[in-house]
Amino acid sequence: MKSIKIKGMSEKEKKEVIQEAKLLEALDHPNIVKFIDVYRTKKGNMCIVMDFADGGDLDARKKEQRGRPMSEG
Secondary structure, eight states: OEEEEOTTOOHHHHHHHHHHHHHHHHOOOTTSOOEEEEEEOTTSEEEEEEOOOTTOOHHHHHHHHTTOOOOOO
């Protein structure tokens, strides 16, 4: 789940967060983690729920590579 603090954001920034959620919802590809849900919390966060990625996220994988090229697989 990606939690984004929207409390205090400008209207433009809030629209961008909503646009991100809509874009993720529309994507359907085997190499893209599936979108499940989006909701707002009482504390002013927007949460984007995605399917579980058992291999971790791309940022962690890039750090593991330490600048070495990554195989497509």
